Amino acid sequence: MKPMGPIPAGFKERDGELVIGSKPARALVDEAGRTPLFIYSGDLIERRISELRDAMPKKLEINYAVKANPFAPLITHMRGRVDGFDIASSGELEVVKAAGIDPESVSFAGPGKRETELEAAITFGATLNCESEREAAKSIAIGERLGIKPRIAIRVNPDFELRGSGMKMGGGAKQFGIDSERVVPLARRLIDSGVEWRGFHIYTGSQSLDADAIVETQANVLQLARKLTEEIGAKLPKLNMGGGFGIPYFHGDKPLDVRKIGAALGDEFSRLPSDYDETRFCVELGRYLVGEAGVYVTRIIERKESHGETFLITDGGLHHQLAASGNFGTVVRRNYPLANVEKFGAPVQEVASVVGCLCTPLDRLGDKVELPVCEEGDLFAIFCAGAYGASASPSAFLGQGAAGELLVLGS
Numbered sequence: 420m421k422p423m424g425p426i427p428a429g430f431k432e433r434d435g436e437l438v439i440g441s442k443p444a445r446a447l448v449d450e451a452g453r454t455p456l457f458i459y460s461g462d463l464i465e466r467r468i469s470e471l472r473d474a475m476p477k478k479l480e481i482n483y484a485v486k487a488n489p490f491a492p493l494i495t496h497m498r499g500r501v502d503g504f505d506i507a508s509s510g511e512l513e514v515v516k517a518a519g520i521d522p523e524s525v526s527f528a529g530p531g532k533r534e535t536e537l538e539a540a541i542t543f544g545a546t547l548n549c550e551s552e553r554e555a556a557k558s559i560a561i562g563e564r565l566g567i568k569p570r571i572a573i574r575v576n577p578d579f580e581l582r583g584s585g586m587k588m589g590g591g592a593k594q595f596g597i598d599s600e601r602v603v604p605l606a607r608r609l610i611d612s613g614v615e616w617r618g619f620h621i622y623t624g625s626q627s628l629d630a631d632a633i634v635e636t637q638a639n640v641l642q643l644a645r646k647l648t649e650e651i652g653a654k655l656p657k658l659n660m661g662g663g664f665g666i667p668y669f670h671g672d673k674p675l676d677v678r679k680i681g682a683a684l685g686d687e688f689s690r691l692p693s694d695y696d697e698t699r700f701c702v703e704l705g706r707y708l709v710g711e712a713g714v715y716v717t718r719i720i721e722r723k724e725s726h727g728e729t730f731l732i733t734d735g736g737l738h739h740q741l742a743a744s745g746n747f748g749t750v751v752r753r754n755y756p757l758a759n760v761e762k763f764g765a766p767v768q769e770v771a772s773v774v775g776c777l778c779t780p781l782d783r784l785g786d787k788v789e790l791p792v793c794e795e796g797d798l799f800a801i802f803c804a805g806a807y808g809a810s811a812s813p814s815a816f817l818g819q820g821a822a823g824e825l826l827v828l829g830s
């Protein structure tokens with residue numbers, strides 16, 4: 420037997436069935452007419468955002484990193500609930516445009532932006548989080564050609580990182596951002612060239628459950644931003660402090676203590692000199708806002724015994740939920756939380772492995788987990804599927820096709 424992660428708070432049980440929003444998961448699957456199906460709860464996303472706002476200083480803006488889940492109805496649901504949207508491609512730009520998001524609240528990061536992408540973002544009015552001197556020069560030239568003043572911030576590659584984070588994206592040699600010692604001359608050049616100066620973007624890592632590590636990093640980010648601002652000699656309009664807020668996926672993971680982070684950040688803000696009264700501060704969060712609000716529902720096609728072990732073979736797999744299979748940036752594969760949809764909370768009766776339908780041994784969704792007896796035709800849920808699922812998995816692999824997606828509104 421191997422343990423599984425904790426089932427996220429907010430999923431209810433009614434008559435032994437998993438309920439999402441106000442509806443049983445089975446009814447939602449029938450409505451969608453298909454499995455595999457990602458179901459996202461608009462209500463849980465909303466609750467997550469309001470709890471986070473309660474914990475954070477009022478002054479802090481909360482942005483959504485579209486990369487985590489770009490499903491169009493979900494983006495529309497986020498409009499007005501978060502303060503901004505961070506995108507990382509012109510494809511994501513199209514998504515926010517279609518959702519009617521205010522250009523002023525959109526920022527565009529990512530190395531290797533093509534000229535067509537820069538042009539599209541400048542025309543739209545998004546802020547470019549500039550990742551190199553070369554990109555800055557191209558952006559200035561495009562702005563001049565179009566007769567538009569580009570909004571430009573500098574993405575800084577800091578000399579520190581978010582301790583213990585799942586994916587390190589700052590500190591040392593990186594393809595992201597501009598090394599901090601090169602930021603000041605570039606910022607001066609940008610300001611002199613007449614672009615709209617938008618400050619800094621400092622992103623240091625992802626998926627941290629360690630509040631102390633995040634507190635330490637945010638203090639470092641503020642210190643670096645102040646040092647650079649003083650050297651540049653122009654007021655700081657905006658600071659994107661990055662994110663890194665993680666969610667519990669695995670056995671033993673504890674939810675992040677956001678109150679602790681909020682209190683420490685409040686102290687930091689209260690110590691800022693008055694030069695920063697007008698500065699806007701934001702964090703950019705992906706999985707923390709949506710990850711636990713999504714469930715990936717599959718159907719059991721067959722129960723199979725082999726050498727004394729039971730396999731539950733589903734119609735889903737790593738082509739939709741690469742992360743749950745352990746093949747998306749994890750060193751050791753561990754079990755996501757999972758459950759039989761119509762035997763939700765039922766007592767454990769056996770140990771079985773839940774696998775996908777792909778012809779590869781990598782396609783494991785649950786390894787030797789304790790479950791009630793599951794039969795052919797049963798619906799099976801894998802939790803923590805709201806981020807990096809449908810859009811971050813190789814849906815073309817083995818020709819099984821994409822999963823359905825559904826946003827459920829109402830509680």
Ligand SMILES: *Cc1c(COP(=O)(O)O)cnc(C)c1O
Nearest residue numbers: 484487622625626662704705706
């Ligand atoms: C991936 C990414 C995010 C979102 O990361 P999460 O772990 O989902 O919060 C935010 N900002 C940048 C720059 C990123 O690359």
